[in-house]
Amino acid sequence: NRKPRLPPGPWTLPIIGSLHQVASVLPHRRMMDLSRRYGPLMHLMLGEVPTVIVSSAEAAALVMKTNDLAFAGRPHSATLDIFGCSGRGIVFAPYGDPWRQMRKVCTMELLSSKQVKRMDAIRPEQVGNLLRYVAAAASTGAAVDVSEKVMALSNDVVSRAVFGGKFPQQEEYLRELDEAFVLLGGFCLVDLFPSSRLVRWLSNGERHMRRSYGHIQRINADVIKGRKAARAAAQDDASSTDDDDLLDVLLRLQEKDAFTFPMTTESIGAVLFDIFAGATQTTGVALEWAMAELVRHPETMAKAQLEIREVLGQGRAVFTNSDLAGLHYMRMIIKEVLRLHPPGPLIPRRAREDRKVMGFDMLEGTNVYINAFAVSRDPNCWESPEEFKPERFENNNMDYNGTYFEFTPFGAGRRQCPGILFGTSTMEIALANLLYHFDWVLPDKANPEFLDMTEKYGIIVGRKYDLQLIPISHGGFHDI
Numbered sequence: 001n002r003k004p005r006l007p008p009g010p011w012t013l014p015i016i017g018s019l020h021q022v023a024s025v026l027p028h029r030r031m032m033d034l035s036r037r038y039g040p041l042m043h044l045m046l047g048e049v050p051t052v053i054v055s056s057a058e059a060a061a062l063v064m065k066t067n068d069l070a071f072a073g074r075p076h077s078a079t080l081d082i083f084g085c086s087g088r089g090i091v092f093a094p095y096g097d098p099w100r101q102m103r104k105v106c107t108m109e110l111l112s113s114k115q116v117k118r119m120d121a122i123r124p125e126q127v128g129n130l131l132r133y134v135a136a137a138a139s140t141g142a143a144v145d146v147s148e149k150v151m152a153l154s155n156d157v158v159s160r161a162v163f164g165g166k167f168p169q170q171e172e173y174l175r176e177l178d179e180a181f182v183l184l185g186g187f188c189l190v191d192l193f194p195s196s197r198l199v200r201w202l203s204n205g206e207r208h209m210r211r212s213y214g215h216i217q218r219i220n221a222d223v224i225k226g227r228k229a230a231r232a233a234a235q236d237d238a239s240s241t242d243d244d245d246l247l248d249v250l251l252r253l254q255e256k257d258a259f260t261f262p263m264t265t266e267s268i269g270a271v272l273f274d275i276f277a278g279a280t281q282t283t284g285v286a287l288e289w290a291m292a293e294l295v296r297h298p299e300t301m302a303k304a305q306l307e308i309r310e311v312l313g314q315g316r317a318v319f320t321n322s323d324l325a326g327l328h329y330m331r332m333i334i335k336e337v338l339r340l341h342p343p344g345p346l347i348p349r350r351a352r353e354d355r356k357v358m359g360f361d362m363l364e365g366t367n368v369y370i371n372a373f374a375v376s377r378d379p380n381c382w383e384s385p386e387e388f389k390p391e392r393f394e395n396n397n398m399d400y401n402g403t404y405f406e407f408t409p410f411g412a413g414r415r416q417c418p419g420i421l422f423g424t425s426t427m428e429i430a431l432a433n434l435l436y437h438f439d440w441v442l443p444d445k446a447n448p449e450f451l452d453m454t455e456k457y458g459i460i461v462g463r464k465y466d467l468q469l470i471p472i473s474h475g476g477f478h479d480i
């Protein structure tokens with residue numbers, strides 16, 4: 001019974017452990033700084049909870065590839081348990097057969113060729129709405145709140161994929177999702193001291209999360225009830241149609257009794273919510289960062305516009321994803337944005353069994369966070385890592401698909417994001433259209449070099465200050 005050899009870490013205080021070291025405004029940055037001192041595997045005690053932060057490409061590969069099965073769990077905590085509907089969804093479900101079943105349905109649905117085709121029609125419609133809004137602003141010289149608009153675009157695209165369209169309670173749904181994300185991103189007392197009944201009694205976090213998630217569940221139940229009634233009225237013969245959204249797919253499988261682990265309304269709601277939560281803010285903040293970096297680097301923006309306008313030719317209306325195959329520079333820009341601003345900088349995992357990694361003991365039950373932000377800014381892997389330079393992806397095959405561990409904005413291995421194609425397709429179509437039809441400048445001729453790039457605290461990291469830009473119409477936006 002030897003003493004475990006834990007990874008090194010900063011000194012701890014009684015009771016709070018290392019909390020004072022990391023409970024800063026932006027934990028991913030604070031952890032990056034600390035890990036440069038303590039090493040690629042760093043042990044922290046967050047209150048009572050043993051945690052290891054992973055901060056190099058080599059260590060990330062050991063966790064997400066070599067020992068993927070051992071680290072395929074997700075952290076547990078009181079608030080996560082509520083948010084993850086006690087493991088009935090996907091994102092925070094423990095590794096196991098129910099998760100595998102749901103993940104398979106979603107992967108096949110999200111990535112099926114039918115779904116991709118369906119989305120190829122939906123995305124341009126939503127982008128068209130955005131372009132009309134921007135064209136109206138351009139005609140009066142008004143600024144556009146780009147942050148708000150690209151987030152709304154992402155919401156609308158995801159709503160249509162998951163629920164078939166806007167639903168009456170969408171605003172409330174999004175508000176509760178925001179609130180729940182804030183609670184998850186915080187250091188919630190009840191999560192830090194799970195054994196303390198006093199903390200549980202004193203803490204508000206769990207109560208808030210319960211209230212917020214309860215509201216979400218009621219909306220889910222309403223939407224599901226409405227859809228079931230509509231399906232019954234249409235005497236749907238349980239066969240699929242081209243218009244099926246994710247909700248239809250799940251209901252059809254439920255009606256056919258095709259699940260090994262039977263689905264209740266509650267668990268269908270949990271899955272829908274998970275996909276919604278996983279998809280919408282991530283893509284929205286990635287787009288917001290992309291536009292901010294482009295405005296800050298006018299020569300990069302000009303180069304991207306030249307490519308888009310040359311490849312697509314003059315006088316085009318809204319184009320679709322299938323028009324965009326030749327846009328190589330724009331794809332490099334998207335990679336560079338995800339390298340510098342991975343929307344989920346800390347990838348949450350949990351050790352399902354004891355493992356030795358780099359000579360250290362990682363014990364079962366330890367929460368493990370891969371600091372994708374720190375790894376993709378690691379000077380040992382990247383030249384001038386703090387610089388925005390899409391050209392670094394020229395003439396190499398480096399991508400975000402989970403085989404290059406210096407660059408994992410979507411994670412890797414069994415728990416890797418199943419929405420890579422979905423998310424990057426929305427980014428590509430939005431950026432290509434916004435850059436083709438408009439030039440973009442800061443209000444009041446502000447110097448782009450000084451654009452404030454401060455991040456906002458949360459599990460999904462967006463900009464602290466909304467990005468306001470003035471659009472200038474290029475060649476006139478021709479509506480369809």
Ligand code: HEM
Pocket residue numbers: 090091092093103110274275278279280282283286342343344347348408409410411412413414415416417418419420422423424
């Ligand atoms: C730029 C956009 C996106 C980014 C950066 C992103 C990032 C991530 C990351 C880092 C993970 C954890 C991976 C791991 O543990 O290895 C994840 C998981 C997940 N993402 Fe995404 N994501 C994005 C878009 C989407 C979209 C569009 C969808 C759905 C349509 C989606 C659905 C999910 C789901 C369901 C999971 C949980 C997978 C599981 O636990 O098995 N994501 N995502």
